Amino acid sequence: MRIKTATPVFLILAVLLAPAQGAGPDVTVVGPAALHKMMQQKNTVVVDLMSRIECMDHRIAGSLCIACEEFAEKAPRRLREKKARVVVLYCDGESCDCKAAVESLQKGYPGVYMLKGGLSSWKQAGYATESEVRVPRAAIESIDPDSLGKLLGEKSGPLIVDIRSEASFKEGHIPGAANIPFYRLQERYQEIPLDRRIIVVDERGSRSYLAASYLAEKGFEDVNWLTGGMEKWNARLCAGKVKVSDHRVSGSE
Amino acid sequence: MNNTISGSSLIVVLWLWLAGAIPVYAAPAMTTDELNRRCLSCHDDFNYRVRFFESLHRNNGCVSCHSGIRDFARHASGEERLAAVACGNCHGEIAGDYLKDVHYLRQDFRCNDCHRDIHGLRRPETGFKVSVVNLCTKCHSSEEYVRFGHGKYVLEGKADSAACSDCHGLHNIPLFPPAVGKSSPEARVWYTDKCIRCHGNEAMMKRNGLSAATVRDYEETYHGKVRKIGYAGQVAGCADCHTSHNILPAADPRSAVNPENLIATCGKCHHGFQPRFVEFNAHPDYRNRERYPVLFWTYVFMAALLASVFCFFWIHLVLWWRKAYWEKCRRLREGKEAPECEEEQIERFSLKERVMHIVLIFSFFTLVMTGIPLKYHNSDWSKILIQLFGGVPRAGVFHRAAALVLTALFLYTCWLSLRFLFPAGRRMRGWISRLFGPDSLFPNLKDLRDIKGMFLWFFDRGEMPRFDRWTYWEKFDFFAVFWGMAAIGGSGLILWFPEFFSYIFPGWVINAATIVHSEEALLAALFIFTVHFFNNHLVPNKFPLEPNIFTGRNGLRQLQAERPLEYERLMAENRLESLKRPRLGVATRLLSSLFGLASLLLGLFLVFLILWTILSDTANTPRGGGKDPLTPPGSLVEPPQPQYKPVEPPVPAPPALPWAGHNRGAVNPRTGEYYPPSGKGVINPRTGEYYPPSGQGFINPRTGAYYPRFDPGGAQ
Numbered sequence: 001m002r003i004k005t006a007t008p009v010f011l012i013l014a015v016l017l018a019p020a021q022g023a024g025p026d027v028t029v030v031g032p033a034a035l036h037k038m039m040q041q042k043n044t045v046v047v048d049l050m051s052r053i054e055c056m057d058h059r060i061a062g063s064l065c066i067a068c069e070e071f072a073e074k075a076p077r078r079l080r081e082k083k084a085r086v087v088v089l090y091c092d093g094e095s096c097d098c099k100a101a102v103e104s105l106q107k108g109y110p111g112v113y114m115l116k117g118g119l120s121s122w123k124q125a126g127y128a129t130e131s132e133v134r135v136p137r138a139a140i141e142s143i144d145p146d147s148l149g150k151l152l153g154e155k156s157g158p159l160i161v162d163i164r165s166e167a168s169f170k171e172g173h174i175p176g177a178a179n180i181p182f183y184r185l186q187e188r189y190q191e192i193p194l195d196r197r198i199i200v201v202d203e204r205g206s207r208s209y210l211a212a213s214y215l216a217e218k219g220f221e222d223v224n225w226l227t228g229g230m231e232k233w234n235a236r237l238c239a240g241k242v243k244v245s246d247h248r249v250s251g252s253e
Numbered sequence: 254m255n256n257t258i259s260g261s262s263l264i265v266v267l268w269l270w271l272a273g274a275i276p277v278y279a280a281p282a283m284t285t286d287e288l289n290r291r292c293l294s295c296h297d298d299f300n301y302r303v304r305f306f307e308s309l310h311r312n313n314g315c316v317s318c319h320s321g322i323r324d325f326a327r328h329a330s331g332e333e334r335l336a337a338v339a340c341g342n343c344h345g346e347i348a349g350d351y352l353k354d355v356h357y358l359r360q361d362f363r364c365n366d367c368h369r370d371i372h373g374l375r376r377p378e379t380g381f382k383v384s385v386v387n388l389c390t391k392c393h394s395s396e397e398y399v400r401f402g403h404g405k406y407v408l409e410g411k412a413d414s415a416a417c418s419d420c421h422g423l424h425n426i427p428l429f430p431p432a433v434g435k436s437s438p439e440a441r442v443w444y445t446d447k448c449i450r451c452h453g454n455e456a457m458m459k460r461n462g463l464s465a466a467t468v469r470d471y472e473e474t475y476h477g478k479v480r481k482i483g484y485a486g487q488v489a490g491c492a493d494c495h496t497s498h499n500i501l502p503a504a505d506p507r508s509a510v511n512p513e514n515l516i517a518t519c520g521k522c523h524h525g526f527q528p529r530f531v532e533f534n535a536h537p538d539y540r541n542r543e544r545y546p547v548l549f550w551t552y553v554f555m556a557a558l559l560a561s562v563f564c565f566f567w568i569h570l571v572l573w574w575r576k577a578y579w580e581k582c583r584r585l586r587e588g589k590e591a592p593e594c595e596e597e598q599i600e601r602f603s604l605k606e607r608v609m610h611i612v613l614i615f616s617f618f619t620l621v622m623t624g625i626p627l628k629y630h631n632s633d634w635s636k637i638l639i640q641l642f643g644g645v646p647r648a649g650v651f652h653r654a655a656a657l658v659l660t661a662l663f664l665y666t667c668w669l670s671l672r673f674l675f676p677a678g679r680r681m682r683g684w685i686s687r688l689f690g691p692d693s694l695f696p697n698l699k700d701l702r703d704i705k706g707m708f709l710w711f712f713d714r715g716e717m718p719r720f721d722r723w724t725y726w727e728k729f730d731f732f733a734v735f736w737g738m739a740a741i742g743g744s745g746l747i748l749w750f751p752e753f754f755s756y757i758f759p760g761w762v763i764n765a766a767t768i769v770h771s772e773e774a775l776l777a778a779l780f781i782f783t784v785h786f787f788n789n790h791l792v793p794n795k796f797p798l799e800p801n802i803f804t805g806r807n808g809l810r811q812l813q814a815e816r817p818l819e820y821e822r823l824m825a826e827n828r829l830e831s832l833k834r835p836r837l838g839v840a841t842r843l844l845s846s847l848f849g850l851a852s853l854l855l856g857l858f859l860v861f862l863i864l865w866t867i868l869s870d871t872a873n874t875p876r877g878g879g880k881d882p883l884t885p886p887g888s889l890v891e892p893p894q895p896q897y898k899p900v901e902p903p904v905p906a907p908p909a910l911p912w913a914g915h916n917r918g919a920v921n922p923r924t925g926e927y928y929p930p931s932g933k934g935v936i937n938p939r940t941g942e943y944y945p946p947s948g949q950g951f952i953n954p955r956t957g958a959y960y961p962r963f964d965p966g967g968a969q
Contacts, residue, residue: 057361058361092359093358093359093428120358120359120428123352123357123358123361124352124353124358124428126352129361131361137360137362137363137366139369139391139392140392141390141391141392141393141394141395142392142393142394142397143394143396143397144394144396144397146397147394147396147397204431206359206431209360209392210360224394227393227394227397231431
């Protein structure tokens with residue numbers, strides 16, 4: 001009798017616990033203090049997953065620059081060169097969508113870690129960064145989604161340069177936007193016309209300012225960046241302030 | 254070039270100390286003017302030659318920022334480079350704050366990324382606030398941030414309006430977790446404080462035709478109370494409804510608090526409500542009869558109810574105490590006070606009734622201790638009490654659980670009352686005689702006579718009335734629960750499920766429910782902890798405790814004295830024998846007394862806290878926000894500027910350094926690294942290379958770089 005009642009309980013528990021076991025081990029998250037301690041040991045390699053421009057601008061001292069998008073291709077060789085056993089990855093501040101690449105790495109390394117809170121939390125904890133080629137910060141004004149929405153309706157509208165990854169761009173973007181991912185901006189900025197107004201767009205508005213500053217340094221005079229990035233742009237569409245058909249986020253065909 | 258830029262304050266301090274410690278072109282000593290002339294002999298741009306000497310930093314020579322040069326000739330030939338400029342050398346406090354600033358953490362901004370024209374820096378002609386707005390909007394679009402509201406008013410010259418820095422901070426702008434739509438809890442805590450800092454300032458609001466009462470009224474709503482008790486992150490702050498930038502008056506159709514937009518605004522946090530839910534007032538002034546008549550009269554009614562109940566019962570209490578005390582003294586004097594002795598025990602409460610009362614005690618104390626702190630959110634004890642329950646969200650769970658227990662008790666009591674009136678088998682027969690009979694808790698005419706009789710007895714005009722099983726004050730206790738459950742339970746349910754109740758009532762009923770719940774709670778707590786406690790326990794002939802609610806028994810003599818009519822009735826009906834019970838054991842009696850006394854003390858302590866808070870609140874009437882706006886109100890003035898000592902950067906007391914006491918080694922002027930002496934030359938500790946002496950310093954034989962001799966004393 002007792003066993004009979006226990007069986008469904010076990011079944012329910014098994015169902016509840018199943019997804020947690022099936023998902024595979026998650027990347028372990030470490031805080032800045034733990035990373036600092038890990039860096040004292042040999043064979044710990046820290047990797048900056050942001051674009052080369054951002055990584056050269058400033059990074060955790062001694063870290064490698066391998067952009068998230070190029071990670072699967074470039075990381076194995078460079079980590080081998082460094083004789084890495086423990087790998088710690090980080091982005092700007094929020095979590096990076098770099099899971100697939102990170103998981104591909106996990107098989108060969110005993111320790112793969114992610115820095116909690118990214119570079120901002122490292123700086124917040126008072127640790128040092130190093131700077132190789134600093135992008136001069138320019139006084140570049142932002143533009144809010146509403147104003148951009150109005151501009152898009154005009155005839156000689158601006159050129160939107162979407163610096164997100166190719167994958168994110170494919171999922172949806174502002175109509176007419178050109179995709180030059182940040183990690184390739186330094187090779188491809190020459191494709192951007194010099195005589196048009198440029199609006200730089202990113203995920204959440206935290207990276208586009210630096211990209212805009214980079215473009216300004218390269219001689220683009222009329223550059224702006226979108227406040228809040230695609231997240232705020234999409235929120236504006238969802239809030240119903242605009243008819244979605246007007247400024248639809250279009251997928252690429 | 255590989256610059257190591259340090260975020261660690263220790264390294265910054267070392268760096269600065271070093272920068273200050275290295276004498277700038279020490280031999281021969283030159284005045285600031287002479288040094289400046291040397292610099293200008295090459296760096297003779299208009300910016301340095303003219304504008305710098307009109308700037309705020311003019312009293313500082315070139316070298317007070319650009320340090321690290323020991324030999325102008327070597328500097329001119331490119332052999333000696335400048336040390337990095339360390340603004341924190343003078344502006345130390347700002348530099349410390351800035352290490353937590355979002356512009357540093359996210360965008361890695363350095364001082365001169367905002368303070369661009371540093372050599373031509375002047376006191377802004379436009380005034381501090383306008384200059385802040387102008388500077389911020391260089392990057393943060395003016396279209397988005399200063400089109401309306403505070404920013405626009407600042408640019409129009411309104412001195413009290415908030416510039417960017419008044420809300421965000423100047424060099425300490427915090428980094429909050431990202432959030433789209435509604436604020437993160439951390440941001441809510443920060444910004445609501447900032448709003449209230451000015452909007453709670455009576456003088457400032459009066460000057461600008463606004464009212465500081467808005468803050469006081471907000472603090473009387475659930476949102477405001479939870480914020481005040483220390484959980485601002487959990488509830489709607491100002492910006493959640495009014496938005497953060499371009500704030501517009503409610504009449505403007507673009508405003509987030511315009512009636513047309515309220516459904517979306519409230520919908521950011523509340524879901525599944527009927528549109529009239531938004532008729533809720535986020536900060537109503539229930540004292541204002543014209544604008545909020547329903548709330549005004551609700552408050553008046555509740556206040557009158559409290560006043561009348563306490564007026565009657567507290568007078569009753571004092572008079573009774575005087576009479577009973579005198580009586581007791583007289584009996585003691587006359588030797589009539591009988592000592593306690595073994596006597597027969599008559600049952601008064603069944604085991605079920607006793608258990609019900611104990612459960613009631615637990616649920617009532619939980620409700621009071623988790624609810625009353627919200628009512629008196631300003632006091633420190635409230636915060637402690639809420640912390641004891643694990644914070645507002647968890648205290649809320651306790652409060653609701655205890656409310657469910659109390660409701661279950663109430664419903665069970667209703668069922669028992671019905672069973673009393675309509676016992677099984679007798680149907681409707683005789684229910685009226687049972688309702689007004691001596692075993693009923695329903696008030697009857699004899700109770701009115703008893704009230705009169707008691708007051709006559711208080712004034713020595715007659716004997717104490719002869720009571721039957723239930724006295725009139727016990728009946729009041731019982732019926733107060735019926736009224737109380739309707740008022741406090743009904744309003745509590747509305748506050749528990751405000752969205753659901755919007756399908757039944759308009760939103761302003763939530764405001765009324767807040768008042769009713771809050772005042773009724775005060776009534777219940779004060780009544781139980783003063784009147785009920787006195788009537789049943791603290792009255793002199795029972796002081797300090799009447800344990801019969803826990804033991805269930807009265808002594809026979811006590812029954813004869815307190816309830817003679819019941820005694821006579823039991824005798825006449827021959828029922829006394831069946832109610833006789835054995836005397837309880839010592840352990841049970843002790844436990845009953847301990848539990849009863851602990852409850853009494855806790856209740857009295859809570860009353861003390863409540864009354865103390867009410868009295869001190871009435872003593873210091875002004876409430877609401879602080880009186881300490883970020884910038885002094887009244888004019889477009891900047892915050893007080895600290896006076897910086899010109900030219901000589903202050904040298905902070907150096908921490909013990911590895912080379913303390915040495916006076917021979919060398920210093921790499923670019924990185925600040927110290928190279929210890931080795932023979933006649935020095936050693937680079939990182940590479941182990943030996944640098945031989947050369948003139949006043951040492952030379953790296955591989956690169957030809959020159960390293961000046963390190964001498965803290967400065968004498969060479």
